Amino acid sequence: MFKILEKEVLSPVIKQMxxxxxxxxxxxxxxxxxxxxxxxxxxxxxLTIADFDRNKGTITIVFQEVxxxxxxxxxxxxxxxILDFVGPLGLPxxxxxxxxxxxxxxxxxxxxxxxxxxxxxDTGNNVTGIIGARTKELLFWEEKMRAACSELLVTTxxxxxxxxxxxxxVMKEVIEDKxxxxxxLILAIGPQPMMRVVxxxxxxxxxxxxxxxxxxxxxxxxxxxxxxxTVGGQTKFVCVDGPEFDGHLVDFAxxxxxxxxxxxxxxxxxxxxxxxxxxxx
Amino acid sequence: MAETAKTKxxxxxxxxxxxxxxxxxxxxxxxxVALGYTIKTAVTEAERCIQCKKSPCLSGCPVEVDIPxxxxxxxxxxxxxAIKKIKEKNALPAICGRVCPQESQCxxxxxxxxxxxxxxxxxxxxxxxxxxxxxxxxxxxVAPSNKLKVAIVGSGPAGLTCAADLAKLxxxxxxxxxxxxxGGVLMYGIPEFRLPKKVxxxxxxxxxxxxxxxxxxxxxxxxxxxxxxxxxxxxxxxIGTGAGLPYFMNIPGENLCGxxxxxxxxxxxxxxxxxxxxxxxTPIRIGRKVAVVGGGNVAMDSARTALRLGAEESWIVYRRSxxxxxxxxxxxEHAEEEGVKFAFLTSPTQIFGNEQGWVERMECLCYELxxxxxxxxxxxxxxxxxxxxxxxxxxxxxxxxxxxxxxxRTTTGLVVTKKGxxxxxxxxxxxxxxxxxxxxxxxxxxxxxxLAMGAGRVAANAIHQYLAGRNT
Numbered sequence: 001m002f003k004i005l006e007k008e009v010l011s012p013v014i015k016q017m018x019x020x021x022x023x024x025x026x027x028x029x030x031x032x033x034x035x036x037x038x039x040x041x042x043x044x045x046x047l048t049i050a051d052f053d054r055n056k057g058t059i060t061i062v063f064q065e066v067x068x069x070x071x072x073x074x075x076x077x078x079x080x081x082i083l084d085f086v087g088p089l090g091l092p093x094x095x096x097x098x099x100x101x102x103x104x105x106x107x108x109x110x111x112x113x114x115x116x117x118x119x120x121x122d123t124g125n126n127v128t129g130i131i132g133a134r135t136k137e138l139l140f141w142e143e144k145m146r147a148a149c150s151e152l153l154v155t156t157x158x159x160x161x162x163x164x165x166x167x168x169x170v171m172k173e174v175i176e177d178k179x180x181x182x183x184x185l186i187l188a189i190g191p192q193p194m195m196r197v198v199x200x201x202x203x204x205x206x207x208x209x210x211x212x213x214x215x216x217x218x219x220x221x222x223x224x225x226x227x228x229x230t231v232g233g234q235t236k237f238v239c240v241d242g243p244e245f246d247g248h249l250v251d252f253a254x255x256x257x258x259x260x261x262x263x264x265x266x267x268x269x270x271x272x273x274x275x276x277x278x279x280x281x
Numbered sequence: 282m283a284e285t286a287k288t289k290x291x292x293x294x295x296x297x298x299x300x301x302x303x304x305x306x307x308x309x310x311x312x313x314v315a316l317g318y319t320i321k322t323a324v325t326e327a328e329r330c331i332q333c334k335k336s337p338c339l340s341g342c343p344v345e346v347d348i349p350x351x352x353x354x355x356x357x358x359x360x361x362x363a364i365k366k367i368k369e370k371n372a373l374p375a376i377c378g379r380v381c382p383q384e385s386q387c388x389x390x391x392x393x394x395x396x397x398x399x400x401x402x403x404x405x406x407x408x409x410x411x412x413x414x415x416x417x418x419x420x421x422x423v424a425p426s427n428k429l430k431v432a433i434v435g436s437g438p439a440g441l442t443c444a445a446d447l448a449k450l451x452x453x454x455x456x457x458x459x460x461x462x463x464g465g466v467l468m469y470g471i472p473e474f475r476l477p478k479k480v481x482x483x484x485x486x487x488x489x490x491x492x493x494x495x496x497x498x499x500x501x502x503x504x505x506x507x508x509x510x511x512x513x514x515x516x517x518x519x520i521g522t523g524a525g526l527p528y529f530m531n532i533p534g535e536n537l538c539g540x541x542x543x544x545x546x547x548x549x550x551x552x553x554x555x556x557x558x559x560x561x562x563t564p565i566r567i568g569r570k571v572a573v574v575g576g577g578n579v580a581m582d583s584a585r586t587a588l589r590l591g592a593e594e595s596w597i598v599y600r601r602s603x604x605x606x607x608x609x610x611x612x613x614e615h616a617e618e619e620g621v622k623f624a625f626l627t628s629p630t631q632i633f634g635n636e637q638g639w640v641e642r643m644e645c646l647c648y649e650l651x652x653x654x655x656x657x658x659x660x661x662x663x664x665x666x667x668x669x670x671x672x673x674x675x676x677x678x679x680x681x682x683x684x685x686x687x688x689x690r691t692t693t694g695l696v697v698t699k700k701g702x703x704x705x706x707x708x709x710x711x712x713x714x715x716x717x718x719x720x721x722x723x724x725x726x727x728x729x730x731x732l733a734m735g736a737g738r739v740a741a742n743a744i745h746q747y748l749a750g751r752n753t
Contacts, residue, residue, distance in 0.1 A: 023504055024504065027505070041560065041561045043562035043564075044461075069562060084498050087500075088503055089500065089503060218563070219460065221525070221685065222526055222686070223525040223526070224527065224548050225545055226542075226545045228529075235529065235531075235536060254536055254638070258538060258638070260637070261566060262566065264566075265558065268558075268564075269559045269564065272560075273559070
């Protein structure tokens with residue numbers, strides 16, 4: 001069992017939790033993920049590690065309540081226990097001194113980009129952080145990101161905070177401003193459509209771009225192939241070959257389709273769950 | 282004299298049939314298909330054994346169970362004695378009695394089988410194991426602790442056997458399991474209707490009762506490496522991580538929605554209990570017409586699972602003919618009874634999808650059999666221009682599994698083959714790295730439960746010799 005030491009509500013649908021998992025915390029590196037299962041009847045879901053504290057032996061996760069499991073997790077409180085918490089899974093981010101790097105976090109993707117930005121800055125890179133969300137109340141970790149980056153730019157799709165525009169708009173401005181040849185690498189984590197647009201733009205500029213994919217998974221150890229994705233014409237498993245890939249080689253159209261496999265079932269699970277909760281009173 | 286008199290008794294030419302759930306009923310549930318012998322049937326079947334002098338059946342058992350001895354005890358109705366005899370050599374008899382391919386092992390060599398059907402050794406083994414589960418398990422003796430720690434990676438049949446044997450010898454054994462429950466392929470791979478998870482659970486509990494500590498959620502290669510285990514006080518490590526990497530055919534359309542690896546399909550259903558969705562959270566999507574590509578046990582399990590999930594048609598698509606199928610005969614028969622259809626000498630060349638990315642149909646190519654290949658089976662040769670379209674909406678790829686690279690990649694000094702299997706001495710399980718042993722599918726490639734158990738036993742003995750030798 002893995003105890004929730006702290007819970008923070010970042011927005012009505014985005015929650016942050018610090019989980020006691022000393023062995024995972026000892027080993028994990030930026031870019032890796034965990035798989036958790038809440039209870040005996042639960043499903044296994046992957047979540048990218050948002051932060052870790054080796055001394056305290058904790059892993060921080062940030063998640064948006066979308067399906068049955070994330071909603072259920074969102075209802076859990078400090079002191080509650082998660083049945084299974086497996087990790088660290090996937091390959092760590094490749095961290096070295098590149099020079100000027102842009103780290104983009106969109107929506108709930110702000111969380112997993114944070115440890116990567118921090119590791120890149122700690123290695124001597126000049127890190128420009130760009131974070132954005134649909135609207136002000138969905139934006140979080142601004143101060144945390146500001147501390148991790150050399151400079152931080154913030155945007156909202158609806159202009160409710162700082163400025164109006166997508167993260168890709170801000171990214172283009174940064175590239176134009178610094179000059180495309182002066183940017184060694186771009187990392188982007190966020191919703192699939194965002195990462196796809198980022199990659200389409202940076203392909204034009206010829207700037208290497210890494211994305212972290214959030215495909216469906218079961219075991220997370222390379223055993224089932226549920227998470228497979230086409231990268232550069234080859235089938236890769238996100239869980240063991242990723243989760244980070246060269247964004248210019250990822251077949252986003254296929255990824256988007258594969259992400260929808262269980263949409264209908266997810267609705268079914270939510271309805272069933274609601275019925276059960278409603279009936280229990 | 283009594284013996285001689287017995288052999289002269291009229292021989293019943295056929296095995297007593299295994300009582301089963303009716304095919305029409307059972308495809309609506311996930312309960313066990315084979316119901317097991319009654320006491321009376323078990324004893325009469327045991328009496329079919331003529332207790333021949335040479336006991337050729339022994340040579341067919343990878344873990345050397347004293348088959349004639351336990352059958353003799355059964356004929357004498359001493360079931361407690363029979364199971365004790367089996368357990369001298371086999372730590373997981375309730376499992377082996379259900380999933381061993383007896384027709385190519387012990388029963389293949391049975392003297393009775395030369396003229397008649399062989400003795401139903403597997404069914405008798407299962408009877409004894411089930412009898413014990415019902416009447417209370419007697420644990421084998423465990424030697425006092427020698428304080429020596431051994432780590433086992435993977436809790437499938439190889440790991441469990443190795444762990445049980447070492448625990449009995451007094452070692453302090455810890456098993457590291459990547460998934461959230463122990464059992465490996467017995468839990469995620471083999472379906473409930475063939476191997477009830479309760480049976481597996483009981484066998485695992487028995488291994489725990491020997492003092493073995495099983496740590497789930499522990500992915501060796503990620504959470505901890507084999508090298509770290511050796512540095513953290515484990516005197517030896519046994520790697521039994523199985524064949525966990527699913528193979529795909531690399532044909533166009535394989536990443537469409539509705540194409541599963543057999544591993545994913547079965548893991549969702551068996552381990553995650555997707556057949557009980559939405560009571561359990563993990564979903565599975567099954568179409569109307571399912572094609573399972575492959576001819577082994579995993580393919581049969583997938584095709585039969587598909588029917589139980591509500592598919593209207595479930596097809597086995599296999600590139601050779603029925604005779605070459607590697608599946609156990611009983612599984613093929615059960616599949617046929619349940620209405621699984623077979624497209625032999627057929628293999629897919631590409632899969633087509635609709636605009637939303639879902640499987641709609643599959644193009645297949647027909648084959649004919651040529652000369653035997655390295656495996657001794659006749660090689661399938663494609664017939665040019667024989668392509669045809671099969672209308673399907675779900676495809677399960679059951680064409681085999683390779684070794685999962687997580688452990689080999691993160692262990693220094695471990696020699697692996699081109700395919701990624703760990704190179705180990707089959708007589709000892711010793712790898713190229715001192716103190717590190719390996720066995721089961723990670724060494725041999727995908728094989729059987731019983732061969733993995735045999736390898737676990739071999740390694741346990743070798744580890745015992747290695748550590749005893751080192752500490753004297």
